[in-house]
Amino acid sequence: MEDFVVEVRNLKKTFKRADGTPVNAVDDVSISVRSGECIVLLGPSGCGKTTLLRSIAGLEKPEDGEILINGEAMFSGAEKLEVQPQDRALSMIFQSYALWPHMTAFDNVAFPLKSRKLPKAEVIERVNQTLGLVGVSELSGQHPSDMSGGQQQRVALARALVAGDDLVLLDEPLSNVDAKVRDQLRRELVEMQREINFSAIYVTHDQIEAMELADRIAVMELGKIVQLGPPKEIYEKPSTRYVANFIGTVNELSGTVASKASDGSATVTTDLGEVEVPDEATLTIGSDVVLTFRPERCSISTHQIEGSPSWRGSVNTSSFFGSHTEHHINMSEQTSFVVWQAESTQLNYNDDVWVTVEPANIRVLPVETDEVSDESH
Numbered sequence: 001m002e003d004f005v006v007e008v009r010n011l012k013k014t015f016k017r018a019d020g021t022p023v024n025a026v027d028d029v030s031i032s033v034r035s036g037e038c039i040v041l042l043g044p045s046g047c048g049k050t051t052l053l054r055s056i057a058g059l060e061k062p063e064d065g066e067i068l069i070n071g072e073a074m075f076s077g078a079e080k081l082e083v084q085p086q087d088r089a090l091s092m093i094f095q096s097y098a099l100w101p102h103m104t105a106f107d108n109v110a111f112p113l114k115s116r117k118l119p120k121a122e123v124i125e126r127v128n129q130t131l132g133l134v135g136v137s138e139l140s141g142q143h144p145s146d147m148s149g150g151q152q153q154r155v156a157l158a159r160a161l162v163a164g165d166d167l168v169l170l171d172e173p174l175s176n177v178d179a180k181v182r183d184q185l186r187r188e189l190v191e192m193q194r195e196i197n198f199s200a201i202y203v204t205h206d207q208i209e210a211m212e213l214a215d216r217i218a219v220m221e222l223g224k225i226v227q228l229g230p231p232k233e234i235y236e237k238p239s240t241r242y243v244a245n246f247i248g249t250v251n252e253l254s255g256t257v258a259s260k261a262s263d264g265s266a267t268v269t270t271d272l273g274e275v276e277v278p279d280e281a282t283l284t285i286g287s288d289v290v291l292t293f294r295p296e297r298c299s300i301s302t303h304q305i306e307g308s309p310s311w312r313g314s315v316n317t318s319s320f321f322g323s324h325t326e327h328h329i330n331m332s333e334q335t336s337f338v339v340w341q342a343e344s345t346q347l348n349y350n351d352d353v354w355v356t357v358e359p360a361n362i363r364v365l366p367v368e369t370d371e372v373s374d375e376s377h
């Protein structure tokens with residue numbers, strides 16, 4: 001059996017709005033975190049990320065479900081069991097790290113140990129050791145106002161790790177930091193997580209942050225985890241349009257399945273004509289679907305390429321971004337595509353172009369609106 005640092009099973013937490021309507025902030029969530037793993041909870045504001053994290057920390061009381069830390073029950077709805085936050089083997093880091101400004105780095109890191117009444121010599125030893133672990137021994141006597149953002153982050157991490165719990169919960173720690181510093185802090189966090197190998201659950205609404213930090217991303221929508229997997233899998237094989245649109249940019253073309261072939265392909269009728277798509281034996285003839293593909297998984301040319309599946313369109317905008325050029329192409333009244341091209345081809349407004357997408361680069365997804373449909377149990 002695999003060892004998990006955290007196991008969450010069928011967790012439910014409901015709030016009541018001021019007008020009395022219930023909100024399913026955490027709606028039947030199950031997730032397990034492996035030792036040394038960084039899981040990122042990703043989703044828009046209000047989808048339940050903070051509530052899930054606070055429930056694991058013991059700061060919210062769920063209605064039902066189970067939470068285990070290192071195999072020990074911390075919460076069980078069925079058994080009416082609830083372990084107090086201070087008795088859970090984890091620490092939580094909030095927005096902007098929140099170091100105490102009037103305390104030195106040493107005192108900030110010593111703080112979680114003071115309440116445990118450890119002998120003074122042991123406190124000193126552990127604080128020094130942990131400051132060394134995160135690479136800021138020389139800052140021991142310094143106050144937060146005399147540290148860079150990266151140094152503050154390291155001290156905050158030391159404070160989270162000093163008690164010896166190897167699970168750290170982080171709730172949007174970089175959200176109040178300006179963009180330039182944020183990139184650097186994010187990379188440092190990746191390095192430290194790799195070096196120290198603590199387990200982490202990291203909350204963010206920023207997809208770049210999620211892709212850089214996560215071993216696995218849990219995409220959340222309205223209190224549910226809608227997809228869980230490594231960043232590459234989430235990007236390349238999103239399970240819904242919501243996920244596809246939340247992680248990166250995606251082109252969409254609506255259609256109806258017209259026929260299925262025995263070779264694992266299907267034909268979909270769209271307003272750009274018939275399109276051949278891969279079919280993992282999941283499509284039904286007559287069903288409405290959305291064909292999706294990424295802007296870097298299609299190409300553009302000023303003439304039609306024989307034998308390739310291509311559609312005719314006209315250039316709306318064409319912008320040079322250094323690493324690539326981004327073209328917005330009007331395909332029909334309803335449909336426009338974004339195409340990223342590594343080499344920069346000068347295209348002008350209203351130029352006639354052909355957009356080519358190989359069938360293997362098309363992912364067929366079910367039709368759904370952005371609102372989750374009503375599930376009646």
Ligand code: ADP
Nearest residue numbers: 015016023025044045046047048049050051052
């Ligand atoms: P996120 O962290 O993803 O932005 P939250 O977990 O903070 O989302 O909130 C999830 C949902 O629960 C939201 O609809 C929010 O309005 C609601 N909510 C959170 N905390 C409370 C509370 N104390 N009282 C009422 N509703 C709450």
Ligand code: MG
Nearest residue numbers: 046049050051
């Ligand atoms: Mg939040």
